[in-house]
Amino acid sequence: MPASEQDLFQRLDKLNIAATTHRHDPVFTVEEAQRVRGSIPGGHCKNLFLKDKKGELWLVVALEDTQIDLKSLAGQIGAARLSFAKPELLYERLGIEPGSVTPFALINETAKGIHVVLDAAMMEHELVNYHPLTNRATTAIRSDDLLAFIRDCGFEPAIMSIGG
Numbered sequence: 001m002p003a004s005e006q007d008l009f010q011r012l013d014k015l016n017i018a019a020t021t022h023r024h025d026p027v028f029t030v031e032e033a034q035r036v037r038g039s040i041p042g043g044h045c046k047n048l049f050l051k052d053k054k055g056e057l058w059l060v061v062a063l064e065d066t067q068i069d070l071k072s073l074a075g076q077i078g079a080a081r082l083s084f085a086k087p088e089l090l091y092e093r094l095g096i097e098p099g100s101v102t103p104f105a106l107i108n109e110t111a112k113g114i115h116v117v118l119d120a121a122m123m124e125h126e127l128v129n130y131h132p133l134t135n136r137a138t139t140a141i142r143s144d145d146l147l148a149f150i151r152d153c154g155f156e157p158a159i160m161s162i163g164g
Helices: 005-014 030-036 070-077 087-094 103-108 143-152
Strands: 020-023 043-052 057-063 082-084 114-119 127-130 137-142 158-160
Touching: 005 103, 005 143, 030 043, 043 087, 057 070, 057 087, 057 103, 070 082, 070 158, 087 103, 103 114, 103 143, 114 143, 127 143, 137 143
Parallel strands: 043 127, 057 114, 114 158
Antiparallel strands: 020 137, 043 057, 043 082, 127 137
16 A cells, blocks of 8 residues: 555654645645645645656656656666556556656655656745655655655655756
């Protein structure tokens, strides 16, 4: 059974990571998120769950306005040709539904078989915002705390400039 939103918040508490969560209507796109978020401070982000032609999985996290071309991205991160992973694989590996992709879902990845790539520009923000395993809310944490959480889940993310 995948971790729940409450499981995530308990894990953040255990790590002494402060988080602020804002509830809103479900959102599936950056544009929808921009309409419902109001004045939530910090960097707002998009998350891509990708599979390359060799079967490698990638979670790429960047600021919402970052222009990402999958062909260029593959070269940047050292992947074979990239495409979006199927919803079934998203649920199998990260325990979430489309529209809820988030680095917080790494709490559910027991195989540790996903490459995590964080955009350097995003990491310059003091606060960053992600869905807490559901697209019905947005949770803000410090970017340093995001790194601590990802590492606690057993991943060492690559931090690099993404996009053009």
